[in-house]
Amino acid sequence: MEKNNRSIRIECPKLLITRNESDLQWLISSPFFPPLTIISTFRCIHSGSSGPDFLKESEEIRTLLLKGLDVIGALIVGKSDPQKTAVRAVEAARNLRKVLSGKTNLENEEIIGAVADPDTGDIRFFVSENERSANLDLVNSVSYDANPEKFLWESGCLLLCQLPVKLPVCFPVNKPSDVEGIFSRAIEAVIAKLKDPNVVYMVEASNKASLDVVQPVILRGADLDFDTTAPNIEPLDEAAHSSEQKLLPCGHFCLKSKSTTHLFSAKNADILQVSVLLNRSEKSPKRSAPAVEYFPAMEETRLLIVDFKLEVLCYAVQGIPLMHAISKLIIPGLIDQLISMKQMTLPNLLTQHPELHPYHFCPPGIAHPVTVIYELSYGETEMKQVDARRSLHMRLGLPFDRPLLRIANSLDFSKKGRSSTSSTRKGSYLLKDVHVGIPSSGVSGGIVSLVQGSYEYYHYLQDGFDDSGWGCAYRSLQTIISWFRLQHYSSVDVPSHREIQQSLVDIGDKDPAFIGSREWIGAIELSFVLDKLLGVSCKVINVRSGSELPEKCRELAFHFETQGTPIMIGGGVLAYTLLGVDYNEATGECAYLILDPHYTGSDDVKKIVNGGWCGWKKSVDSKGKSFFLQDKFYNLLLPQRPNMV
Numbered sequence: 001m002e003k004n005n006r007s008i009r010i011e012c013p014k015l016l017i018t019r020n021e022s023d024l025q026w027l028i029s030s031p032f033f034p035p036l037t038i039i040s041t042f043r044c045i046h047s048g049s050s051g052p053d054f055l056k057e058s059e060e061i062r063t064l065l066l067k068g069l070d071v072i073g074a075l076i077v078g079k080s081d082p083q084k085t086a087v088r089a090v091e092a093a094r095n096l097r098k099v100l101s102g103k104t105n106l107e108n109e110e111i112i113g114a115v116a117d118p119d120t121g122d123i124r125f126f127v128s129e130n131e132r133s134a135n136l137d138l139v140n141s142v143s144y145d146a147n148p149e150k151f152l153w154e155s156g157c158l159l160l161c162q163l164p165v166k167l168p169v170c171f172p173v174n175k176p177s178d179v180e181g182i183f184s185r186a187i188e189a190v191i192a193k194l195k196d197p198n199v200v201y202m203v204e205a206s207n208k209a210s211l212d213v214v215q216p217v218i219l220r221g222a223d224l225d226f227d228t229t230a231p232n233i234e235p236l237d238e239a240a241h242s243s244e245q246k247l248l249p250c251g252h253f254c255l256k257s258k259s260t261t262h263l264f265s266a267k268n269a270d271i272l273q274v275s276v277l278l279n280r281s282e283k284s285p286k287r288s289a290p291a292v293e294y295f296p297a298m299e300e301t302r303l304l305i306v307d308f309k310l311e312v313l314c315y316a317v318q319g320i321p322l323m324h325a326i327s328k329l330i331i332p333g334l335i336d337q338l339i340s341m342k343q344m345t346l347p348n349l350l351t352q353h354p355e356l357h358p359y360h361f362c363p364p365g366i367a368h369p370v371t372v373i374y375e376l377s378y379g380e381t382e383m384k385q386v387d388a389r390r391s392l393h394m395r396l397g398l399p400f401d402r403p404l405l406r407i408a409n410s411l412d413f414s415k416k417g418r419s420s421t422s423s424t425r426k427g428s429y430l431l432k433d434v435h436v437g438i439p440s441s442g443v444s445g446g447i448v449s450l451v452q453g454s455y456e457y458y459h460y461l462q463d464g465f466d467d468s469g470w471g472c473a474y475r476s477l478q479t480i481i482s483w484f485r486l487q488h489y490s491s492v493d494v495p496s497h498r499e500i501q502q503s504l505v506d507i508g509d510k511d512p513a514f515i516g517s518r519e520w521i522g523a524i525e526l527s528f529v530l531d532k533l534l535g536v537s538c539k540v541i542n543v544r545s546g547s548e549l550p551e552k553c554r555e556l557a558f559h560f561e562t563q564g565t566p567i568m569i570g571g572g573v574l575a576y577t578l579l580g581v582d583y584n585e586a587t588g589e590c591a592y593l594i595l596d597p598h599y600t601g602s603d604d605v606k607k608i609v610n611g612g613w614c615g616w617k618k619s620v621d622s623k624g625k626s627f628f629l630q631d632k633f634y635n636l637l638l639p640q641r642p643n644m645v
Contacts, residue, residue, distance in 0.1 A: 007141035008112070008125045009037040011148040012367060024052060024092060027073035027112055028065065031230040032317040035110060036127065036139070039152065040366050041075065043395050044092075052092055058099040060395070063340050064370045067333040068230075068315035071096055073112025075123070086113035086126035086136050094131065107131050148367045150264040152315075157254050157270040158369070159314040160206065160413060161330050165190060165338065169304040169349075170297070179349055183306070187342050193278065194331050197222040200277040201326050205253035205270070206413065214253055217245045217322060224327040233328065235319025250325055251318030266362045266369050270318075271413065274330050304349070308341050310334055311358040313371055340373060352377070359410035363398055369411060370396070380406055389645045401643045408488040430456040431603050432486075434595070434614045441582040441591035441616035449557040450580035450593065452564025456482035456494070457614075459599040467497060468600060470518045473575035474500055475597035476568040477526045480577070480639055481534065483566050489642055490534045503529045522570050523635035530639055541636040546571070546628030550619045552636070553583040553590040559638050566595075571634040574598075578636070582616065591616040592627070 011033075024044040029037050042064070046056040061071065074093035078085050090113035094106055113126045113136060126136040145151055167186045171179040193199060197220065204216035223246040236249040254270035312333035316325050341356050348354060355376040360369045372392060378385045389405045398404050434457050441448070458478035460468045467474060474497045484490045495503070501517070504510040509528055527538040539559075543549055559567065560580055567578040580593035599613040608614050617627035628634065 006036060006127060006137065006139045007143060008139050009034065010142065010144045011037055011039045011151045012041065012365075023077040024089070025075045026057075026061065026071045026093065026096065027075060027114065028069055029072040030069050030315060030317075031233075032068065032235065032320065036072075036112060038072070038112070039069070039148065039368060041397075043397060044074075045391060045395050052096070054095050054099045057096060059340070059343075061096075062100060062336050063373055064392075064395075066313055066315045066369060066371065067329040067336075069368060070230075071100065072110075073114065075114035075116055077116045077118050079117060079119075082115045082124050083126070083136065085115045086124070089113035089115065090126070090128045090136065094128075105131070147264070149266075152367050153264045153266065153269050155251075155318050157250050157272060157316055157318055158266070159250070159272045159274055159312075159316060159325055159330055161274040161276065161310070161312045161314075161334060163276050163310040163312075163334060165308040165310060167306040167308070169306060170301050171304070173300045173302050176350060179304070180346060183304075183346070183349060184342070186306075187338060190338060191335050194276070194334055195221060195224075195226065201330070202275045202277060203253065203322055203326075204273050204275075206273040217248060217252075219246050219322060219326060224323050224331075226327050228324065228328070230324075230328050233320060233324045235317055236321060237319070246323035247321050249319050249321060250316050252322075254318050266367065267411065272325075274326065276334075306345060306349075306353060308338065309357060310337050310341075311360075312337055313360050313369055315368060337373070344373070344375070359407060361405055361410055363396055363404045365398070366396060372405065374407065386645060393645050400645055401641050403488050403644055405645070406488050408491075429603065430458070430462075430482075431605060431608075432456055434605055434608055435579050435593055438593075438609050438615055441593075441618065443582040443584055443589050443591050443618070445586070446582040446584040446589065446591070447557065448580060448582045449560035451483070451560060451566050453483060454486040455479050455566055455579075456486070457595060457603070457608075458482070458494075459597045459613075461600050463496075465497065467518075470520050470573070471497060472597040473521045473526065473568065473570055476566075476570075476575050476577045477521075477529060479595065479597070480526075480530070480566050480568060484534055484536065484639075489536075489644070492533050495529070495533065500529055503532050507532055520573050522575070523568060523637040526568055526637050534642075536642060537640050539638040539640060541638065543634040543636065546632055546634065549592075549628055549634065550588060550590050553581050553619075554585065556581045556636075557583050563638065563641050565639040565641065567639075568637040569634060570637075571628065571632040579614075589619070591618045593617075594627070 024047060025041040026044060027038050028040040028042060030039065033039070042061060044052050044057060046053040071093060074089040076085050076089045090111045093111050093113070097106055097109070098104060107130050109130070111128045113128060114123050115126075116123045125139045125142060127139055128136055167183070167190070169179060169183050169186055171182050199221040201219045202216050203219065205214050236247070250272055253272050312330060314325070314329035314333055316329060337358060344356055345353055356373055357376055358371055358373050360371050362369050374385070374388070390400065392405050393400055403409065433454050435450075456479060458475040460471060460475065477500060478494050481492070481494050485492070485494065498515060500521070501510065501515045504521070504525055505512055505514055507528055509525065523540050527540060530536040530538055541552060541555070543552060556567070556578070569576050569578050575597065577595040577597060578592055579595050581590055582593070583590040594615065594617050596613045599608060599611075601607055601611075
């Protein structure tokens with residue numbers, strides 16, 4: 001059956017369509033969005049011949065998915081009957097929602113069942129109105145938004161609650177089997193305290209960029225509403241004002257204007273900090289001295305201290321009242337994370353407790369953050385952690401050669417409001433990503449392929465070191481190494497000229513007299529240093545003259561699209577850093593995005609861009625001149641990403 005008044009709204013950069021038939025993906029949305037809106041997909045990775053393992057799937061998705069986001073459907077890749085396949089997708093999504101919510105009846109909840117053709121990638125969407133109806137409605141109207149981040153974050157915000165929990169667990173030495181029950185009761189006591197009428201929640205803005213001083217708001221447990229379900233929460237109008245603090249909207253703490261598009265991302269989202277305060281004395285008209293009760297142990301007892309550091313991140317639209325944001329998002333998030341940590345701790349409760357810590361990530365292709373609990377007892381390179389990250393990469397559709405979910409890539413809320421255009425190194429500030437926002441190349445009909453990720457701009461005379469006339473390749477190498485550092489492939493410091501020279505001596509490429517010299521280095525030497533210091537392999541392309549460079553544009557574009565690393569291009573005694581190409585395959589016209597290390601001025605982005613030290617250089621300009629000399633031999637060094645997660 002087809003209903004013309006419905007429309008599916010896709011608000012995610014990509015749907016994880018594969019050629020694997022029967023591949024199952026969960027469709028993610030929020031109860032605060034218009035019905036049938038999809039903002040991301042998570043792949044089902046625990047499945048057998050009888051279908052998904054809903055218990056395992058729910059345990060992982062409950063941790064991964066922020067409160068304020070929900071599973072609203074499923075997509076199955078397959079070529080069999082679309083209607084029957086959609087029924088399977090709806091049943092799977094409904095079963096997962098039941099496990100996630102703890103409900104056995106989801107009668108009035110709409111569920112999306114989508115079917116994707118593995119050959120064409122075409123997707124057909126069906127909707128089940130409720131659990132009792134056997135019919136699915138085909139929805140032909142599907143819209144794809146070009147800017148999903150704006151949809152999520154123009155009126156959305158994040159709520160952050162960090163809560164250390166220290167649990168004393170006393171149990172009889174001769175009855176170690178009792179410890180699990182005692183530990184579980186201690187967890188239940190904490191959960192009950194979170195809903196206590198006398199518990200206090202303090203909400204304040206943590207966006208340091210805000211110029212407005214907004215006073216914190218105090219809510220007590222008695223002010224909260226645990227009965228209203230999330231879909232029935234009515235967002236408040238922006239113009240609405242209330243004298244009751246519990247009815248203030250989350251937007252009360254958010255920036256009032258966002259004029260530029262770059263603000264629309266999870267990393268730049270408004271964040272509300274929620275603190276939990278326990279009122280132990282309560283209010284009493286009677287004056288009394290503190291009292292301590294003593295309960296002697298009747299048998300030999302052992303004391304265990306279990307430490308948890310909860311850190312919950314939630315998504316809300318700005319119109320949601322604070323009382324609902326805390327009761328329906330923060331508290332359920334704390335409870336779920338506490339239970340997850342309990343399950344991870346139980347197997348080793350009587351031995352060494354795992355050191356658990358939640359981290360939040362914004363991987364590419366997903367417009368909202370995800371939360372992961374890592375066990376810090378293991379190093380990041382140990383196989384247990386590598387396998388855990390590999391599983392997450394598979395679920396989120398992330399490439400296996402990018403360390404996107406390493407701790408160094410997690411969101412750092414302590415740096416909220418700091419500028420991202422510079423970074424600190426040895427007490428000085430280095431410019432980052434100076435190519436962002438420069439004018440276009442002027443290539444008609446060209447396709448732009450750029451460096452992926454951030455880098456620092458190294459050039460002549462930095463750090464008070466005079467390398468003018470000979471150090472350009474050293475500076476290009478420093479820029480390349482900074483890229484690997486900022487993408488967290490390596491923690492090695494960016495080497496000085498002397499340290500680069502020492503590396504070449506250590507591997508036997510140069511004599512000891514090379515150290516401290518002003519001798520020029522080229523692509524081969526750079527590849528040796530990258531291999532020694534970072535374990536990075538490189539591809540070297542030789543070009544007989546500048547006139548042949550356009551023939552390599554297709555290969556360079558492929559490098560930026562697949563590897564994304566900066567390239568060093570050298571000829572004679574000159575070296576440059578290549579950050580991208582703009583190439584029209586039909587006409588052969590191309591331009592190169594050059595970052596010039598020969599710059600000797602101050603680190604002023606406007607001065608650098610206006611002076612042409614970072615900008616597009618055409619293979620042949622309007623006057624028939626080429627940036628690269630026609631009679632000069634060039635080497636191009638293309639660093640390769642390490643295959644790691």
